[in-house]
Amino acid sequence: IESKRRFQRLSELTKEGLLYFQNSGEILDANRRAIHLLNISMDQLLTSKIENFLPLQTWQKIQTSLLGTPGMELYGHSIRNREGEIIPVDLTVYRFSEEEGIGEHVLAFRDISERVRKDQKIQQLENRFSVVTEHFPLVVYSGESRQTPQGVSYAMEWVSPNLKQIMGIEESDYLSSGIWFESIDTRDKPKVLETLAAVTGGKKSSWEIVYRKPVRGETRWFSNRGRVLLDEDGQPTKTIGVCEDITEGRRLK
Numbered sequence: 001i002e003s004k005r006r007f008q009r010l011s012e013l014t015k016e017g018l019l020y021f022q023n024s025g026e027i028l029d030a031n032r033r034a035i036h037l038l039n040i041s042m043d044q045l046l047t048s049k050i051e052n053f054l055p056l057q058t059w060q061k062i063q064t065s066l067l068g069t070p071g072m073e074l075y076g077h078s079i080r081n082r083e084g085e086i087i088p089v090d091l092t093v094y095r096f097s098e099e100e101g102i103g104e105h106v107l108a109f110r111d112i113s114e115r116v117r118k119d120q121k122i123q124q125l126e127n128r129f130s131v132v133t134e135h136f137p138l139v140v141y142s143g144e145s146r147q148t149p150q151g152v153s154y155a156m157e158w159v160s161p162n163l164k165q166i167m168g169i170e171e172s173d174y175l176s177s178g179i180w181f182e183s184i185d186t187r188d189k190p191k192v193l194e195t196l197a198a199v200t201g202g203k204k205s206s207w208e209i210v211y212r213k214p215v216r217g218e219t220r221w222f223s224n225r226g227r228v229l230l231d232e233d234g235q236p237t238k239t240i241g242v243c244e245d246i247t248e249g250r251r252l253k
Contacts, residue, residue, distance in 0.1 A: 015233070017089075019107040023066050025049040025059070028104065037089075037111055040082040050107060053080050054091075062093055066105065079109050088116045114232045122229075122238060139163050139243040141174070145228050145236035152200050152228065152236050166245055167222070168215035185212035185219065199228070205236075210246070221250045 017034030021027050030045050038045065038053060051059040058076040065073065076091045089109040096105055122142055143156040156175040163174055173179040184192055188211035198204040206227035212219050226241020 014108075016108045016110045019045075019050060019053075020104065021050045021107060022104055023063075025051050025063075034109070037087060037109070038079075038081045044082070055080075058091070062107075065093070066095060077112070088112050115237055118229060118231075118238065122240065125240075137166055137245045139166050141226075141239075141241055141243070143239045145239045147202075147235050152202055154200070154239055156239075166215075167213070167220075167243065183213050185214075188212055205230075220245055221247045 014031070015033065017037045018031045019027055019034055020029040027045055027048060027050055030042065035042060035045065040048075054062070055076065055078060058078075062075055073095075074090065074092050077088055078086050079089050079091060080086055088111070090112055091107070091109045094106040094108065138160075139162060140160040141156060142158050143154055146153050159171055159174050161171075163169060163171055167174070169180065169183065173183075181189070181192070192209050192211055195204070195207050195209050199207055207225065209224045210221065211224070212221055214220070222243055223246045224241060224243045226239060228236045229238040229240065231237045
């Protein structure tokens with residue numbers, strides 16, 4: 001009873017849809033966000049079972065885990081509304097202990113439709129850039145960004161196929177930021193570090209870094225420009241950028 005009261009107090013403060021359910025799949029309660037995302041009334045929801053809104057494999061996985069130790073776990077990335085339309089979500093189940101409410105749990109799901117659309121657009125851009133960069137001295141890259149207690153974290157995921165031709169680096173080495181950084185001229189490392197610290201610390205959402213690095217025995221100049229993309233909640237989700245060989249322009253100066 002007390003766990004249900006806590007659920008009711010907190011459920012309307014979150015952007016996640018919340019369904020309070022038993023081991024049998026019977027739905028006991030829901031917040032307004034869940035009702036909205038599932039496009040269903042509370043009366044209809046309370047006469048439904050939770051498996052009606054989940055892919056079969058997801059529900060089977062959840063059922064298997066319900067008898068385990070209390071905790072939380074991410075179970076999938078989709079849920080069905082009343083009409084059967086698939087909604088992309090981050091779906092988590094919170095399993096309660098006996099003291100908190102025996103056999104009763106919370107399914108939380110956050111709509112990630114906007115994030116999925118952005119990922120699709122980025123994929124389209126990457127495909128276009130792959131064609132364009134075959135003819136221009138530009139390296140294009142993208143990666144995942146996430147807010148952590150220590151700051152913004154980055155994980156490079158994709159780089160255009162002309163990387164080695166322009167920068168003399170293998171793709172696997174570029175996607176590892178440590179190896180990429182070590183290849184930068186020691187004279188330029190301090191300013192590169194300063195810029196990266198400002199971005200990971202959340203002080204900057206875009207950047208331009210000019211630095212030197214050796215390419216096949218010759219020192220070349222590069223301009224690296226990029227920005228962090230934010231989701232609907234203002235949280236970092238993606239990084240995109242370009243790296244251009246500007247050696248000839250520097251020589252003309």
